[in-house]
Amino acid sequence: MKWALVAAMVFATVAGDLLQSHEMKRAGEQSVSARGFARLLHVIAQRRLLILGIACNAVSFFSFMALVQTEPLSFAVPASSSSFVLETLLAKFVLHERLGARRAAGALAVLAGVVLVGG
Amino acid sequence: MKNLTTRSGALLKTYSVLVFFLALKAAGNSAMAWGMKQVPERMSMNPALYLRAMLNPFVAIGVAALILALLTRMALFSLADLSFVLPVTAVGYVIAVFLGKVFLHETVSHQRWLGTLLIFAGAVLVGTTSRNTTATTSLAEDPK
DSSP states (O other), X not given: OHHHHHHHHHHHHHHHHHHHHHHHHHHOOOOOSHHHXXXXXXXXXXXXXXXXXXXXXXXXXXXXXXXXXXXXXXXXXXHHTTHHHHHHHHHHXXXXXXXXXXXXXXXXXXXXXXXXXXX | OOOHHHHHXXXXXXXXXXXXXXXXXXXXXXXXHHHHHTOOSXXXXXXXXXXXHTTSHHHHHHHHHHHHHXXXXXXXXHHSOHHHHHHHHTHHHHHHHHHXXXXXXXXXXXXXXXXXXXXXXXXXXXXXXXXXXXXSSTTTTOOO
């Protein structure tokens, strides 16, 4: 059950983030004032892929919620971070972001850090 | 052509949204973790159990903060690359370690401090890269 929850969580996280990143870039720059949130809700209502991305977040969230109830945070948090590698690669190859040496090195340092924090 | 003021303004906006997201996420996770420990039933595939868990005020506050955090993160996605947002938001792990140390008096091992340091250094490194490498005309519809 533990690993099924981890798998569901990682898959949903990756799919959700890719969809949201893609859609939000297309929607244009948003802000987080009261008016900004209202505008953001309007953007969400108009974009189906964004709603699908949020649904993926919900799956990921409930898997995490179930996981932390039985497993320690020190397992759940690093387990959830395995999506990090997958997402960074897909950001490059699917979203066509330019990683560059500095960003790649930084991402690797963060990944190593997350593994150490959880280990 | 973007002038320097517009560009540094956009950068400041990105970092403000980032800080707001980190605060919401830390508050939300702490409240939810605290509340879930008080919920007697084990979670399963039954959605009613999750709804009942939300009757706990800490879980409810946590969920509300995490929903706001989700919206804030979406705003962040509109401002910066996915490969930028992921590492810089990992600073949340650093905050979690500090919160655990200061408020819950958890003992933090050398290994955990080293991990925290690596996350912070990595996030700073990524934070100095160009935040949006796929931008074409994203500033065009930015309201005043």
